[in-house]
Amino acid sequence: MENLKNVAPIDDFNWEAYENGETVTNVSHEDLEKAYDGTLNKVNDREVVDGTVIAMNKREVVVNIGYKSDGIIPLNEFRYNPDLKIGDTVEVYIENQEDKKGQLVLSHRKARATRSWDRVNAALENEEIIKGYIKCRTKGGMIVDVFGIEAFLPGSQIDVKPIRDYDVFVGKTMEFKVVKINQEFKNVVVSHKALIEAELEQQKKEIIGKLEKGQVLEGTVKNITSYGVFIDLGGVDGLIHITDLSWGRVSDPKEVVELDQKLNVVILDFDDEKKRIALGLKQLTPHPWDALDTDLKVGDKVKGKVVVMADYGAFIEIAPGVEGLIHVSEMSWSQHLRSAQDFMKVGDEVEAVVLTLDREERKMSLGIKQLKQDPWETIEEKYPVNSKHTAKVRNFTNFGVFVEIEEGVDGLIHISDLSWTKKVKHPSEFTQIGADIEVQVLEIDKENRRLSLGHKQLEENPWDVFETVFTVGSVHEGTIIEMLDKGAVVALPYGVEGFATPKHLVKEDGTQAQLDEKLEFKVIEFNKDAKRIILSHSRIFEDVAKAEEKAEKKATAKKNTKKEDAPMIQNQAASTTLGDIDALAALKEQLEGKK
DSSP states (O other): OTTOOOOOOOTTOOHHHHHTTOOOOSSOHHHHHHHHHHTSOOOOTTOEEEEEEEEEOSSEEEEEOSSSSOEEEEGGGGTTOTTOOTTOEEEEEEEESOOTTSOBEEEHHHHHHHHHHHHHHHHHHHTOEEEEEEEEEETTEEEEEETTEEEEEEGGGSOSSOOSOGGGGTTOEEEEEEEEEETTTTEEEEESHHHHHHHHHHHHHHHHHHOOTTOEEEEEEEEEOSSEEEEESSSOEEEEEGGGTOSSOOSOGGGTOOTTOEEEEEEEEEOTTSOSEEEESGGGSOOTTTTSOTTOOTTOEEEEEEEEEETTEEEEEEETTEEEEEEGGGSOSOOSOOOGGGTOOTTOEEEEEEEEEETTTTEEEEESGGGSOOGGGGHHHHSOTTOEEEEEEEEEETTEEEEEEETTEEEEEEGGGSOSSOOOSSGGGTOOTTOEEEEEEEEEETTTTEEEEESGGGSOOTHHHHHHHSOTTOEEEEEEEEEETTEEEEEOGGGOEEEEOGGGGBOTTSOBOOTTOEEEEEEEEEETTTTEEEEESHHHHHHHHHHHHHHHHHHHHHHHHHHSOOOHHHHHHHHHHHHHHHHHHHHHHHHHHHO
């Protein structure tokens, strides 16, 4: 008890209030309320203020703005900023200080949108680096959420490298620079590429400053085109032309390289400002011609693949980067002008003989006809004079037909050796190109590699028979089949044609014979060598008249002889004179016939 200390009671303590459970204070309730309100921020609806993140979960973010209650904002309003954490200051828009539940209603998205236009303009002016959330793809690029504004990110501005898959960027938060604003339409264009270009520019200057011809660098395949491959040398681009990819022929660069492949390249050339850099890949390996078999020589056989075709020949790759030309003239022993495509095509495997070889110029010519024997070496044995063969018509001229008996063995059938009877004006009347024709060898011209051939010689010469049928003076029925200025062509029996001049076409009544008219004709000339028969219709009745006149003269002469008893000597003279007259008449007829 002695340790107990006596404490004096408070004089003005309200014991009654204490018993009733009331708070004991000298400050009135109104004063307390005023004091409490003084510790809180004064806020208004539709106002943007800064708040502090005090809690967050997978769905919501709790923000304290110094008000009597905290606000809750959906987390997806902060998806542009995946690094958001407790303690961060964020801007919020006060939608309602107190909803039906007494809850403070805030919006981060509206706060950003309210301030966004000013901030975007400021970012462009100050070249500020800002963060944005890539929402989705659109034509030509991406849509990016920047301060709540939908900005456009062109595909070319995503990276310095060409982008092949845009979808991998959707949902990412990246840093950007505002590069363009259209104030009228409130359009904003942003770029990520612009951020890294400045850094790359510095790297580029360092790389370009060290460039030297012949230098070997590592690069990455950035782009593949039909004419070559672009290589990223670390901020600097160079081009490997398609011809510098491989010593062999390359039809598509994708056969040699693939995108994003790392490879060593050699610098071949660059311009004064070093903006265009020519690179080589094949130069890192020895030239195939240097590795070509040293024993290879003219006359050797080689195998290869046809890589290029031209009308004048084919290029054969006998090893990667080593090609030889087979000229079309070395493809066949034939003398005909032909196209190389008639003999081979790209991709064919062929065997050939080396004709020329120049290692310094790296050129080689090949031949394939040399693998077969030249048919003209044994032409007299295989195609002797008078031998008969089947040939193919290759070409026509006005004077004959060119034919080929076999590959490389050509001949000419003269137009006069096509038929015994038919008068051929042009070979196309007799045969056609590509047709088979029977021939007989008439003559061999080994030096010019040409045979003289005949077709009619395979048949007996009908003019030997015609000579006995169409004798001079014989009469035959004929039809006029063609009228010419100099006369008419007359069709005779046995398919033979004769010719009559206009004066021999006069009929007995004095009229002229017409086309298609059938008449009797007398043979007044027959020439077997020239295959010519000269006819006359008028000579038939003229000869009859002359014969009658002659007979009449003879009869008159006899009567006169009887009446006049002339001496013997005079009679003999008279008979001699008459004989002379007959001989002259016959000569005259003969001359007229020749005319």
